[in-house]
Amino acid sequence: MTILSTRGLSKSFDGLQAVTNVDFDLPQGEVRALIGPNGAGKTTLVGMICGRIEPTSGRVQFDGQDITSLPAHARIMRGMAYTFQITSVFARLPVTENVALAARRRLTGGAVDSAVENALARVGLTDEAHEEAGNLSYGHQRLLEIAMGLAQSPRLLILDEPTQGLSEGEIDDFKALIRELAGDTTILLIEHNMNVVMETADQVSVLNFGEILAEGTPQEIHENAAVQAAYLGTG
């Protein structure tokens, strides 16, 4: 079953065509990496999927329903969770409260506490639960953001450059986490680190100048001449 699809999805910013006519299909349970050179339109595409950016034209379907006109919070209620490039934790609140706030966007009552506990355990932050979030290392703050997404028990988890700024060891932990989540949750991962893509993604979509340039397994994409040229072209 396809959990997410877009048809003819486009966005222009004052005449600059950031995303052009994207038809994208994501089967349930898949880990999909979205890659592409800087400025290719990845964040804009994902922003339209999440409801943070209004498309200029085109449609978005989630779980069999057209959600193009739904606001972001309504998409969260339907099971879409996402983390963005910019750290969005509340630095003065405890770790556990950050996760609870995220969980309450979708859950109520006792379900919140167990979702918080599970999410922190999954990312390995149980011991830091009562720390102020701002006291965590940068890498742990990124993990906290993933926990905030997971606490919403998402059907689709979207991660925008989750490994940016992480150490080698933290990247290894992240790869293990994605492999663990795979199967339970459909994951769409914007990722620049090709090693992470090769080791975690089932399939890869490549965006270039706002258009889908290629789709395939990590190996196919790695060997694709047009993809190699696109990356060389932007140096």
Ligand SMILES: Nc1ncnc2c1ncn2[C@@H]1O[C@H](COP(=O)(O)OP(=O)(O)OP(=O)(O)O)[C@@H](O)[C@H]1O
């Ligand atoms: N709010 C905006 N206003 C004007 N132009 C924008 C806006 N957001 C993005 N753009 C432009 O749209 C294009 C696509 O940007 P986008 O951030 O989606 O690319 P990206 O693939 O996510 O890049 P990166 O890998 O560098 O994050 C770029 O040319 C960017 O400058």
